[in-house]
Amino acid sequence: MDSDALVLHEDRFFDPDPAVRAIARALYERTRDLPLVCPHGHVDPALLANNDFFPEPTTLIVVPDHYIFRMLYSQGVPMESMGVPTRDGSAVESDPRKIWQTFADHYHLFRGTPTGAWLNQELYEVFGVRTRLNGRTAMRVYDQIAERLQSDEFRPRALFDRFNIEVLSTTDAAADPLEHHRTIRESGWKGRVIPTFRPDAVFRIAQPGWDGHIAALASASGMAIGDYAAFVDALQDRRDFFRSMGAAATDHGVVEPYTERLADDEAQRLFARALAGEATAADQRRFEAHMLMEMARMSTEDGLVMQLHPGALRDHNTGVFERFGLDKGADIPVATEYTRNLRPLLNEYGNDPRLTLILFTLDESTYARELAPLAGHYPALRLGPPWWFHDSAQGMKRFREQTTETAGLYNTAGFNDDTRAFCSIPARHDLSRRMDADFLAGLVARHVIEAEDAHELARALAYDLARKTYRLDQPAEVPESAAMAGVGA
């Protein structure tokens, strides 16, 4: 047998115990072909708006994926040699074949990692590669993918349809004109690609560049933003516009999930200070806390599902940030407190049936201690799937084992792939469906749940819960004013 043969075992990731494995396989068979619901991710909508051919393998797979180049960097491979572009435009490796060879030479680093699993499945199933990637096979694999990328079947919309994506959410700044989403809608193509409202930048009043984000927001909303009240009006206007473009959710990234309602005049005072360029980090902390309250309030009114992603300290490596910019694999988690931080928000809105708030974490010690007890009580709360570093086989296992007994399975929000790597989407959903099938199979084999209930649950975890939690099973209702705003934008 060819030792370079790439094989995807049918039972990969399942428990080796024959009894568990047989049940897992049966459960997985029920979900493997269900459509993919992708309610949270970072795919560039231009991809599907333009529907251009993908350039070549390295630009598609290696250069934009910080999961990949951070691992090589951690072992001493310069990011320049991976072709990661610099902020000042200074030269980096530009020969895609050379970069691909470097990548392949270090492919062993991904053994046992989710990136390795996703890549193997992507190569095998999306591109039909049957050769294990390594230093010897690098060019052979490259050529094969490159050839495929030139055919119509590998253009983005064709892949979207082949991947059986039912809906794909992007993530978009508050001021984003959503032109690509509009292009998609007007193209006649039936793929459902919807935006998500992510206003983080306009809440960070002490950050350099905040004024630019406010200017963009003013421009996008067609409103002058001279005070806090106008700011809130502009946000509501943009939310309405996003809804008119199909948005189901908002998304909020903070270091600490601190919430606090400020008096109106206090919020106004902080905002004025920010406009004057005088806001401090402490001001920002309170302003962000207050704006999370406002986002929850607006969600109770307009029905957008609220997502909260706390706990990443961004750009830990200052040298890498200065040379290469954001999202270069140097965001590092910190311990995160939910119980006290979220209390103000949950006391004000957590009992309101109109709100759905989905919590994510990078701090697994909060699963059993804080998140499951909170989600097992507050009607508004749901737990998002294991996020980022924890979106992995063992990470998924820990999530289920540490949340299920207190929160139950129905207080979780289903899977989302959270990726900017479009071609990895099926592999990510597949891993999740396998791990959930395996978890449920363990419960069946230990006689904790009945087999027939497990089948219903497998489908819920793979498909139904994501649709329901993000309200994607409901026809979008477009507010009249929003439709107007949409036209005016």
Place this chain on the structure above:
Amino acid sequence: MDSDALVLHEDRFFDPDPAVRAIARALYERTRDLPLVCPHGHVDPALLANNDFFPEPTTLIVVPDHYIFRMLYSQGVPMESMGVPTRDGSAVESDPRKIWQTFADHYHLFRGTPTGAWLNQELYEVFGVRTRLNGRTAMRVYDQIAERLQSDEFRPRALFDRFNIEVLSTTDAAADPLEHHRTIRESGWKGRVIPTFRPDAVFRIAQPGWDGHIAALASASGMAIGDYAAFVDALQDRRDFFRSMGAAATDHGVVEPYTERLADDEAQRLFARALAGEATAADQRRFEAHMLMEMARMSTEDGLVMQLHPGALRDHNTGVFERFGLDKGADIPVATEYTRNLRPLLNEYGNDPRLTLILFTLDESTYARELAPLAGHYPALRLGPPWWFHDSAQGMKRFREQTTETAGLYNTAGFNDDTRAFCSIPARHDLSRRMDADFLAGLVARHVIEAEDAHELARALAYDLARKTYRLDQPAEVPESAAMAGVGA
């Protein structure tokens, strides 16, 4: 086969691996019929004092169990529709059959949870139900239980005997006259029901209502409590009285296990401030820290085992608390620090062979990091079983896996059911015995311990350690003064 048939599989919760399962089963067989030692719980002693018939299924099983109604509430079912009484007496659903139907309609929420496991076993073994509970079968199951509850075999004392309970500890406020315990003792019935001294309320000097608790303590002890010295005397008097009524232990609930010995005049000053209604939250923090030291001191003298339950932020949901009161499923854990907080207490009393201090936690990250190293050193320390949210199959597994290697098995305190749901007691002990058998079976199958040692250990974890740690294997010695106090109370 009837898909509504309720089946309890003989091997439930055991590892599916045939080798492990066979060992687990054999170990479990050695412990399943041992008497139940219940050294910590919240059963209302009036139940056994009065020995009345239980009213009907809903009042018995659903309405008082916050594990149940919090889960339905988390999915949008109003607590009113579950019959949870309001503080202001405003109307809630009062038809027990309607409530039971709502409960049954949502029974799928408990799949994979310990509540689901306990309920199934309780229905099956206590009430002889052979039908899975769901929306269709709700009334059939209700009627069957209702019928049983009318027979003498289902009165509390009969169940106590049938459950094979060797001893049952209740939890009682410092000022409690323990009249129900007296009634039981004087009834001639041989069931051993003993109180536990829980003085939290009189330590919380900044809480509204503290003065009422002090007045009750004064009345119960027959002492005027005009200063700190009298307060300490009254506490000692009550401890003596509790001992005279059979108490083996005290219990202490705090948010943070902070300990600090105050100088006498400082303690006196704080107490005086409290009497004047001027104590602050910071005062209370230090006073509670000091009183934990005092409780440890008294335990070295009177032999009451000391239990410490930190880490629950009570009544997180203010709206629910205001409408429904305490213990409504909205107590949420917080991260808890033991190493530094307990150092003063352990330095003063932790080497004293007369003290036994049992630590509990809601923060599993402390198992391996703090609790096991502390218990693996200090002679006074023992680790209580996984508590509350962690009193579950996976919670028990994590407890054993994360404490055994550092603390050993003999520094753990055996199981306790910690429940107010009397009829769930056998199911809770059974789950614990199964999970401990399974854990030990894993060690045997991996050749870490010998099979014969595992048999001895299984018995220790199920029975011996609880009796020994709580000193329930010793004849109670009643101090003369306490007997007097008992008479006077």
Place this chain on the structure above:
Amino acid sequence: MDSDALVLHEDRFFDPDPAVRAIARALYERTRDLPLVCPHGHVDPALLANNDFFPEPTTLIVVPDHYIFRMLYSQGVPMESMGVPTRDGSAVESDPRKIWQTFADHYHLFRGTPTGAWLNQELYEVFGVRTRLNGRTAMRVYDQIAERLQSDEFRPRALFDRFNIEVLSTTDAAADPLEHHRTIRESGWKGRVIPTFRPDAVFRIAQPGWDGHIAALASASGMAIGDYAAFVDALQDRRDFFRSMGAAATDHGVVEPYTERLADDEAQRLFARALAGEATAADQRRFEAHMLMEMARMSTEDGLVMQLHPGALRDHNTGVFERFGLDKGADIPVATEYTRNLRPLLNEYGNDPRLTLILFTLDESTYARELAPLAGHYPALRLGPPWWFHDSAQGMKRFREQTTETAGLYNTAGFNDDTRAFCSIPARHDLSRRMDADFLAGLVARHVIEAEDAHELARALAYDLARKTYRLDQPAEVPESAAMAGVGA
């Protein structure tokens, strides 16, 4: 069959599932006989310098091992009865047979602990004992070991060779003259025993006794240490000397891994305050943080690998410390923060290919949250093996499960035994090789990695990575000045 027979099962610690076990066994067979690389430990070099006969079993095995006597102490056995010497010289049990009997009487406490596993293997393989140790067999086992200890094959160097130790690192204070290392080198014996530079004591400027450590450092370096600059020079001089004696690494123990670069005049000011006996705990915190930066700087220049061991609160039990001194089983971990604390150091040196910084932890909640993400990005970082309380079967399993998916296997540093118990070294490496084989076997059985890759990885985890990370595969290059310093010392 003799129920007292001690048996080491060939498959101990492997997963009971037959498929996994077969793979684990095959992987383990590839690594079991590889030489032992011991880059971090606490064996007394005098042992190998003098090569005397070990005295008798109790002095060898029980008295110096705080893993053993802490466990007995936790169950009420006085340390005096274990022969632990007091600081004031007051009498303790001195009959080794009596102490051994006490130890054997309590041997059941070690069931399921790594100490139990190591001891059983040490007794079986090193001393040829075939009898389980317990109260009945105590004297029989004692006599057998005692007899062996009188033969030449059981002298330290013979055991070193028989254990197949390739290199053994000790841990030595900054001022240590390394005379035993010199004796070994000059003896003609080929065993490679190298020092590790551990300067903690001279960084703790607020600790009683600091001036003594500075005086010793001055004496050892032959330099007057009148100011901060001289202090830094003396440290560099000692590092050079350690390198000349074969050192590969430095080691640093701190409570909190806080790092901060001070301005030179600020460092000078703190150091002057320390010389005047006026340094505060806050001063020390900043000085230690700064000296970690300096150690990283020097490592980039002299190539010594830097090890950081934070998170132990030493001598938690003041009474035990006052009576018995350091390292008596009362060091208790605390929660540890890496992301923010290490940022200054990693920003300054973490991208430098000349630095290798190995991180350890006693706070497992940081594995997936902080350590794996940091090690999966910074080129200088590697993760040390599970440390101390976590150097156990389950501890190793959690380490692999919680770090592999984000950091990969190649960002880990291989095993080290970290022990002062010389005769336990083979057992410790064996447990690690078994658990790594078992972990990899699980990945193969779940089709996450290929079997042939697992074989390569098993060898890397058991042998190659330790050699590579600690640069033990490189010929030591001795700086000229250092060789001089070595001569002058």
